[in-house]
Amino acid sequence: MASLSDISRHAGVSIATCSRVLNGSDHPVSEATRTRVMKAAEELGYAPSALARALVTRSSRIIGVIVADIVDPYFAEIARGVEEVGAGMGYMTMVCSAKAGTEAELSHLRQLRDYHAAGIVFAGSGRHNDPSAHELADAVAEAHHRGAVVVALAQRDFDAPRILFDNEAAAHDITAHVRDLGHERITFVDGPEGLHTSVLRRAGFTRAGGRDRIPGGFAYEDGVRAAETLLARDELPDAVVAANDEAAIGVLMRFREAGIDVPGEISITGIDDTRPARFVGLTTVTVPLHEMGRRAAHAVLGGPNGGDVVLPHQLAPRATTRARSARSDRRSTAPTPTAASPRSPG
Amino acid sequence: MASLSDISRHAGVSIATCSRVLNGSDHPVSEATRTRVMKAAEELGYAPSALARALVTRSSRIIGVIVADIVDPYFAEIARGVEEVGAGMGYMTMVCSAKAGTEAELSHLRQLRDYHAAGIVFAGSGRHNDPSAHELADAVAEAHHRGAVVVALAQRDFDAPRILFDNEAAAHDITAHVRDLGHERITFVDGPEGLHTSVLRRAGFTRAGGRDRIPGGFAYEDGVRAAETLLARDELPDAVVAANDEAAIGVLMRFREAGIDVPGEISITGIDDTRPARFVGLTTVTVPLHEMGRRAAHAVLGGPNGGDVVLPHQLAPRATTRARSARSDRRSTAPTPTAASPRSPG
DNA sequence: TTGTACGCGTTATCAA
DNA sequence: TTGATAACGCGTACAA
Numbered sequence: 218m219a220s221l222s223d224i225s226r227h228a229g230v231s232i233a234t235c236s237r238v239l240n241g242s243d244h245p246v247s248e249a250t251r252t253r254v255m256k257a258a259e260e261l262g263y264a265p266s267a268l269a270r271a272l273v274t275r276s277s278r279i280i281g282v283i284v285a286d287i288v289d290p291y292f293a294e295i296a297r298g299v300e301e302v303g304a305g306m307g308y309m310t311m312v313c314s315a316k317a318g319t320e321a322e323l324s325h326l327r328q329l330r331d332y333h334a335a336g337i338v339f340a341g342s343g344r345h346n347d348p349s350a351h352e353l354a355d356a357v358a359e360a361h362h363r364g365a366v367v368v369a370l371a372q373r374d375f376d377a378p379r380i381l382f383d384n385e386a387a388a389h390d391i392t393a394h395v396r397d398l399g400h401e402r403i404t405f406v407d408g409p410e411g412l413h414t415s416v417l418r419r420a421g422f423t424r425a426g427g428r429d430r431i432p433g434g435f436a437y438e439d440g441v442r443a444a445e446t447l448l449a450r451d452e453l454p455d456a457v458v459a460a461n462d463e464a465a466i467g468v469l470m471r472f473r474e475a476g477i478d479v480p481g482e483i484s485i486t487g488i489d490d491t492r493p494a495r496f497v498g499l500t501t502v503t504v505p506l507h508e509m510g511r512r513a514a515h516a517v518l519g520g521p522n523g524g525d526v527v528l529p530h531q532l533a534p535r536a537t538t539r540a541r542s543a544r545s546d547r548r549s550t551a552p553t554p555t556a557a558s559p560r561s562p563g
Numbered sequence: 564m565a566s567l568s569d570i571s572r573h574a575g576v577s578i579a580t581c582s583r584v585l586n587g588s589d590h591p592v593s594e595a596t597r598t599r600v601m602k603a604a605e606e607l608g609y610a611p612s613a614l615a616r617a618l619v620t621r622s623s624r625i626i627g628v629i630v631a632d633i634v635d636p637y638f639a640e641i642a643r644g645v646e647e648v649g650a651g652m653g654y655m656t657m658v659c660s661a662k663a664g665t666e667a668e669l670s671h672l673r674q675l676r677d678y679h680a681a682g683i684v685f686a687g688s689g690r691h692n693d694p695s696a697h698e699l700a701d702a703v704a705e706a707h708h709r710g711a712v713v714v715a716l717a718q719r720d721f722d723a724p725r726i727l728f729d730n731e732a733a734a735h736d737i738t739a740h741v742r743d744l745g746h747e748r749i750t751f752v753d754g755p756e757g758l759h760t761s762v763l764r765r766a767g768f769t770r771a772g773g774r775d776r777i778p779g780g781f782a783y784e785d786g787v788r789a790a791e792t793l794l795a796r797d798e799l800p801d802a803v804v805a806a807n808d809e810a811a812i813g814v815l816m817r818f819r820e821a822g823i824d825v826p827g828e829i830s831i832t833g834i835d836d837t838r839p840a841r842f843v844g845l846t847t848v849t850v851p852l853h854e855m856g857r858r859a860a861h862a863v864l865g866g867p868n869g870g871d872v873v874l875p876h877q878l879a880p881r882a883t884t885r886a887r888s889a890r891s892d893r894r895s896t897a898p899t900p901t902a903a904s905p906r907s908p909g
Numbered sequence: 910t911t912g913t914a915c916g917c918g919t920t921a922t923c924a925a
Numbered sequence: 926t927t928g929a930t931a932a933c934g935c936g937t938a939c940a941a
Contacts, residue, residue: 221918230928233930234928246927267678268679268917269618270920272618277614279678288838297632300633307674310657310658312633314643314650492839496783496842567934578912579911579912580910582935582936583937586935617917619916
């Protein structure tokens with residue numbers, strides 16, 4: 218409640234001097250008055266107004282992170298990284314959900330600008346043929362111009378340093394891994410339509426020799442649907458590579474519900490290694506989400522430093538994949554009676 | 564970039580008038596000048612400074628939500644609820660992680676106050692014998708005094724309206740449900756030591772006739788450890804009721820890894836019904852996390868309205884529980900050879 | 910209906 | 926080493 222002028226009056230010192238001692242200014246102040254001011258501040262319970270400070274400094278200690286959905290562990294992990302290092306430096310983190318798309322991102326960006334946010338982190342991927350992409354790019358440029366540091370944690374269509382991992386390579390590597398396990402007929406469950414990240418992951422799958430693809434998404438239900446698509450076919454593939462963990466888990470659960478043995482009959486993998494992946498023992502690709510968040514925060518704290526950064530990813534083989542040789546091959550040997558039956562639930 | 568004075572100059576109108584038309588003031592303004600101002604604002608791309616506005620109004624359109632860990636789906640769900648209705652009303656949501664405890668909460672509270680946050684939502688539970696509880700209570704009182712609306716979404720030791728569900732009843736109901744399934748020997752995996760929520764849930768278990776309890780926590784690893792404690796005993800219980808979903812999943816996974824059939828040999832349940840619970844088909848209690856977040860936001864938007872609210876919870880029977888009669892009873896019939904063997908993995 | 914002027918709490922410049 | 930004082934951008938009595 219107490220303001221600088223209160224302190225000033227209480228200590229019998231000018232308001233300017235109070236400001237100097239109360240905020241690590243390099244301006245010299247005599248030890249005597251310094252203690253006087255400190256004491257007054259202590260007694261009156263002085264707390265600087267972040268608002269007033271930001272108004273004059275033209276920069277608040279606020280970091281905005283724009284995500285699609287904070288409930289999605291992918292984004293939560295990023296947000297936590299940002300918050301972690303931000304809080305350590307006295308910054309507050311604003312989390313903005315933009316599930317609605319670029320339009321919502323734009324409005325959040327503007328709002329963040331109105332608060333003179335020191336930095337803005339775009340956690341999600343951009344989309345193809347985005348009608349408001351240009352408008353967003355302009356707004357980003359303006360925010361940058363006004364001193365805000367903008368960082369992108371995925372493929373984006375505006376000018377900002379990127380801190381990311383190689384989506385294409387991640388998808389390639391997990392596909393190759395499955396292939397190395399001896400699986401030939403591999404189906405890829407696509408990510409959301411139009412997302413750059415989806416395109417990248419699909420490309421990785423293709424480069425690794427994958428051919429079969431079916432529509433999917435990043436949500437559990439998308440995975441369930443994809444599994445049903447597969448179940449409706451005459452024959453199941455050897456393995457399913459889903460565009461992300463949550464979809465993979467959807468596939469996994471639907472298959473198990475249908476009585477399919479995973480990984481006995483079919484292998485399933487995801488990408489991202491979010492917490493739920495560990496819970497279900499999903500083979501996936503560990504991706505530096507938390508570290509990306511941390512680095513993004515460091516980027517805004519340290520000012521716009523340098524160009525893009527590509528962080529490493531890593532295979533995380535777990536319990537939903539198995540080498541083909543290690544299981545009863547349904548094709549090279551005569552089909553057993555049990556080979557067809559499991560697909561009907563109950 | 565353009566400020567009110569810019570508009571004022573551009574439109575040849577006083578700065579006060581500009582303010583009046585640009586912020587739905589009820590002060591009368593002639594239609595002529597109104598359009599003049601609007602046009603100028605449009606041309607110069609006027610955006611009000613949230614900072615300056617907050618400074619003079621003594622209240623920013625910021626809602627702070629203090630959670631233990633945003634990666635925890637329990638809190639993410641709450642945060643999303645807050646953000647959802649907040650964003651709809653032009654408010655920004657600050658998410659603060661206070662994993663470190665009350666000390667961290669206190670520092671976040673202070674920071675939020677420095678930004679003149681309109682409201683502060685405490686998502687997590689308080690703890691017993693908390694050394695800084697009193698200090699926090701004082702800070703909360705001060706924040707309240709300064710016009711901020713403070714809401715608690717769990718048991719707390721300070722004065723603030725509460726929006727919550729009945730933890731005791733939730734634990735009681737799930738335990739009773741398991742009991743109704745015919746299970747007698749039920750073990751409760753405790754929540755984190757010292758948390759009010761832990762005490763409440765434990766009490767519910769006890770009231771439902773439960774007796775056996777083992778140490779646990781709210782994390783996956785805690786559940787894994789609890790499972791190992793159980794595996795080390797001579798005999799497994801009929802069912803395990805864990806203090807929350809994540810611990811339950813830890814128990815579940817460890818048991819399955821040990822070759823135990825869930826729910827064939829043992830039933831497992833959680834509390835909260837977070838997303839991962841659905842992923843693994845965990846029987847649990849659905850709890851109004853999202854709605855609590857939404858209501859909390861409404862509470863801060865509508866000012867301090869009324870007293871505590873207790874929202875309903877609901878049983879969510881799924882695939883990790885089974886009626887005792889429906890499975891081979893290991894005790895009333897002669898033990899079969901397969902009854903003992905599953906416990907050794909591999 | 911419009912304009913003037915003060916205050917919100919800081920930082921920063923310039924004198925003293 | 927210290928102190929006035931002008932911004933920062935806005936809301937709002939009060940006056941015109």
